[in-house]
Amino acid sequence: MNDRIKISKRDFFKKAGAVTAGAVGASTLAMPYVRAQSPIKWRLQTYAGPALAEHVCKPAVDAFNKAANGEMVIEMYTADQLVPQGELFRAVQAGTLDAAQSDDDSAAAPVDVAVFGAYFPFASRYSLDIPTLWEWYGLKEIWQEAYSEVQGVTWLSAGSWDPCNFATTKPIRSVEDLKGLRVYMFPTGGRFMQRFGVVPVSLPYEDVQVAIQTGELDGICWCGITECYTVGWADVTKYYLTNNISGAWAGSFFANTEKWNAVPDHLKQLFQMAMDTSHYYRQHWYWWGEAHYRTTGGKYELTTIPGAEWKTVEDEAQKFWDDIASQSPRCAKVVKILKDYRETMEKAGPPYRYA
Structure with missing residues (x-):
């Protein structure tokens, strides 16, 4: 009796082990390892020159690349490095660039609201006026509407810079x-x-x-x-x-629509967070600097x-x-x-x- 029980237990564990191994193998085949896939690669050009881009763009790009964990990589280029600033919007539209960080005005965006990008005279008094106008006074929806009429470019987010x-x-x-x-x-x-x-x-x-x-x-x-x-x-x-x-200054992030639509939702959300981080960094960096350099710059x-x-x-x-x-x-x-x-x-x- 005891021998039969031992044999039954032994057979049970053998069979269970075989089933478990098969399940692991099936799971491995069904879920390819993400790192083995080629990452999504973007080229983003900012309006800013090298020294300024270290503050207004690079920290957010670096943070995104790190958080994307190999699934997506953004290469950042500075003012006029790949295309002249006045051709920046068209370059994103044509797919020469995947994304851009710029004001609508100097990038020659073909929308009527472009005139309000950069420095529309006396439209703001402080840097907090820009996000307030976009998020709470309806400019975000107006910008979305305007850029929905332009093929090939998706407007993503606006933020403020310096006076x-x-x-x-x-x-x-x-x-x-x-x-x-x-x-x-x-x-x-x-x-x-x-x-x-x-x-x-x-x-x-x-x-x-x-x-x-x-x-x-x-x-x-x-x-x-x-x-x-x-x-x-x-x-x-x-x-x-x-x-x-x-x-x-009022500036935005733009992306080539086809490239943006091809990005998985979780990476889109990550990029949105990176843009928000960029906006936040500039808020305190410029607010600090405008007073600091007036009083101690020399x-x-x-x-x-x-x-x-x-x-x-x-x-x-x-x-x-x-x-x-x-x-x-x-x-x-x-x-x-x-x-x-x-x-x-x-x-x-x-x-x-x-x-």
């Missing part, structure tokens, strides 16, 4: 001092400042510093003081005007146009807004949102707006 100030080789202490200055600027900001005699100049990003040194440019109105120090422009300009024409003489005189520039911006609103019903909708937002912030008072 837009003049850094020049000549001091600016009055509106009159702006006349005749040859300044590197974004397209829409340049169009607006032409009303005050500024001569906007378009150049490849990496040529700007030499152009200032040779006298081809009198300065830049492209960024805030953090970028001036980071990329070396503070070494070739002497004066920094504390009045800005916009409180924050390379600039700060100048200021008196408030009452600068108000003439702000008032002119309202006329500029109305001109833009007349370009399309969607532009009119955006301008209406900007006006409502400005009114809300002014009514709310400090810290949202100060008199």
Whole structure:
């Protein structure tokens, strides 16, 4: 009796082992090892030059590549490295690039709302205004609508950068001092400042510093003081005007639609998180830098146009807004949102707006 029981147990374990081994083999065949597959590879070009890209783009790309764990790899390229900035959007559309980080304005995005990218004059006072406008005042949905009309490119996410100030080789202490200055600027900001005699100049990003040194440019109105120090422009300009024409740059991430649709959902979510991380990093990096370099940088003489005189520039911006609103019903909708937002912030008072 006992021998029969022992034999039965022995047979049972033999049979169980055979079944288990078969199940493991079947499982192995049914689920290929992910690392054995070729990773998805993207080429992303940012509007920023090498020194600036180390802050505004690379940390997020590095974080994504690490978290993707070999399933996807993004190669980052800096301003004009693969295609000129003015051809950036078309390059994504054609599939020459898989993705881009840029403002709509300088990338020549073929949508009516592109004019609001980068520095739409006096649309924002602080960097937090940008995410608030996109996430809570409807600009996100408007951007999605606008880009849904463009084949080949998917708009992904917008965030804020630094304010837009003049850094020049000549001091600016009055509106009159702006006349005749040859300044590197974004397209829409340049169009607006032409009303005050500024001569906007378009150049490849990496040529700007030499152009200032040779006298081809009198300065830049492209960024805030953090970028001036980071990329070396503070070494070739002497004066920094504390009045800005916009409180924050509005920029976005774009992807080639076919390439984006081919990305698995979990990697899309991971990329969204990487973009959000990028937006967050810039919020605190620029907020720190704008105050830090004004107070301890040591390379600039700060100048200021008196408030009452600068108000003439702000008032002119309202006329500029109305001109833009007349370009399309969607532009009119955006301008209406900007006006409502400005009114809300002014009514709310400090810290949202100060008199």
